[in-house]
Amino acid sequence: MFKLKNLSIKQKLILISFSTTFVVLLIGIIGNIIQGAVLFRKSAVRNLTIHSRIIGYNSAAALAFNDRESAGQILSALKANQNIVNAVIYTKEGEVFATFNRDGKEAFSTPKPQWRGYRFAINHLEALEDIVLDGEPIGAIYVRAELNELYNMMTWFAIVVGIVAAGAFFLAFVILTKLQKTITTPIRNLTEATRIIARGDYSHKVNIQSNDEIKELADSFNKMTEDIRRYQAEKEKILKDMHDGIGGITTNIKLLSELAQKGSSIKDMKNALKTISGLSQEGLTEIRGFIQSLDIKDTTWQDMAAELRSFGSNMIESHGLMFNMKGLIGDAGDQPNSLLYLNLFRTYKEALTNIIKHSKAKSVDVLFSVNKEKIIxxxxxxxxxxxxxxxxxxxxxxxxxxxxxxxxxxxxxxSDKGTNITLEIFLPVKS
Ligand SMILES: Nc1ncnc2c1ncn2[C@@H]1O[C@H](COP(=O)(O)OP(=O)(O)O)[C@@H](O)[C@H]1O
Ligand SMILES: [Mg+2]
Structure with a gap:
């Protein structure tokens, strides 16, 4: 079944514009024809009354002198007007004084002159007026005209209006098919782009030339896909990292445990187990780091500073060293992203481990500073x-x-004078 909502936007636009154009034109045509009909009728009435008055005026003398022959001659002048088929001059008493019947027209029975003015019938128009002499009615004149010519004129008029309307409709069609493209083409481009993106190609950009709501939609859409693309790239990097990091650790554990099984001395086995235990610990920390980094949606730079502080003091102070940390968190714009978070923590952990393992230091000073330009x-x-x-x-x-x-x-x-180490990482926030 036909349903409006199932049509494409292009079809809807065409349908809306056409129906509007059609209704407007129809109203115009009907209005024109009505106006035309009124005008034609008026002119027909005027034409007929002018004739009846001229004849009436001319025949007043003949009527006054009872000259039927002259009256008949005056009436026969009506031959010149093809529309007029009958005419009658009446006396004051209402008797027929003279008549005119166009040749070839059917026999005509003279009407009783009991009314004045004009009357329309289906196919003729008739007028009946007083013949006046010195201000006194001395008789009456009746004239009847066929309306064929009126109908012909009206038919022609309707044909012309119809042709003009058809032309206007065609012109509207041409203009419309051109104009609808300015709406449908961007929509089609957008639809095509969403299809490509839905297939998984997040690098595809929607390109809209117009400067309207569709352009706005396309811009939001492009921003969305850009976000998804960045997020995916980040995810892939983290996965690769995970594979390399935890994958490497697990491989090491496997090799070491196989070697230990083949080894003969208890001492070798103990050493291997110690290394395995260290590696497992490292693996656990890595996994924790991953989980944390994947779950940082609402983590702020402040949160991160707090975490660096608690992690650092736990690790350093448990080895009897002093720990001191300064956090300078300015307006950084974005939140930390997963990849940045993960790598910053790894670097931090490794630096602290090195201090414990190699430095023989007494105290550790950490500075964490974030602003629009860099993270230190x-x-x-x-x-x-x-x-x-x-x-x-x-x-x-x-x-x-x-x-x-x-x-x-x-x-x-x-490393100044071989006594201290400064590790600094400069990172732009948008990596
Ligand atoms: N904070 C530090 N103080 C003194 N020496 C350090 C420090 N950090 C690193 N080192 C030296 O640099 C070397 C390289 O460190 P690193 O690349 O982390 O390897 P690893 O820690 O596995 O030895 C260490 O073996 C150590 O000699
Ligand atoms: Mg190290």
Missing amino acids: LSVKDDGVGLKEKEKSAGRGLTNMIMRARELGGQLTIL
Whole structure:
């Protein structure tokens, strides 16, 4: 069954415009024809009364002198007007004085002159008026005209109006098919783009040339897909990271436990177990970090600072060192994203572990500063310091440098007089 809502927007637009145009034109045509009919009738009446008056005026003398022959001659002048078929001159008493019958027309019975004015019948118009002499009615004149010509004129008029209306309708059609494209084309582009994006291509952009609500819709849409694309990229990176990190740890545990099974001395086995235990601990921390980083939707920079503080003081103070942290959280705009969060924490953890393992320091100073331009995480100790070649000796520091680079930042390792270390990470918020 036909349902309006099932039509495409293009079809709806065409239907709406056409029905509106049609109604407007129809009203126009009907109005025109009515007006035309009224005008034609008026002119027909005027025409007939003019004739009847002229004849009446001319025949007054003939009537006064009872000259029937002259009256007949005057009436026969009506031959010149093709529409007039009959005419009668009556005496004052209402008797027929003279008549006119157009040749070839059917026999006509003279009407009784008991009314005045004009009357319309289906196919003729008749007028009956007094013949006046010196202000006194001395008789009456009756004239009857056929309406064929009137009907012909009206038919022609209707045909012309109809042709003009059809032309207007056609013109409206041409204009409409051009104009509807300015609405339907952007909508079609948008629909096509959503199809492509729904298939999973989040890099696709909707391109709208117009400057209206559809453009606004397309802009929001583009922003949405951009967000999804970024989120996906972030997710993929984290997954890859997880595979490399936890995957690596698990592989190590597997190899070590296989070696330990083959080993003969208890000492070797104990050593292997100790390493395995360390690796498992590392794996657990990694997993916790992942879970945390995936669940940071509502985490603010303030929350992050608080977490860095509690994590750092727990770890450092349990080894008998002093811990001090300063947080400078300005207006950073965005919230921390998962990837940034995860890598910042890893770097932090590794720096603190190194201090405990290698530095022989007494106190640790941490600075966490966030503003629109950068994030700074500085971890400083007052220990033995590290030499240039040690920077690339292990995986810990190299990993830190790599991660910082991946996040679009940099890692600076300063070691003054071999007694303290400053690790700073400069990260733009929008990595
Ligand atoms: N805070 C520190 N104080 C002194 N030496 C350090 C410090 N951090 C790192 N180092 C030195 O740099 C080396 C490389 O560190 P890293 O890359 O983390 O490897 P790992 O910790 O596995 O030895 C360490 O072996 C250590 O000698
Ligand atoms: Mg290390």
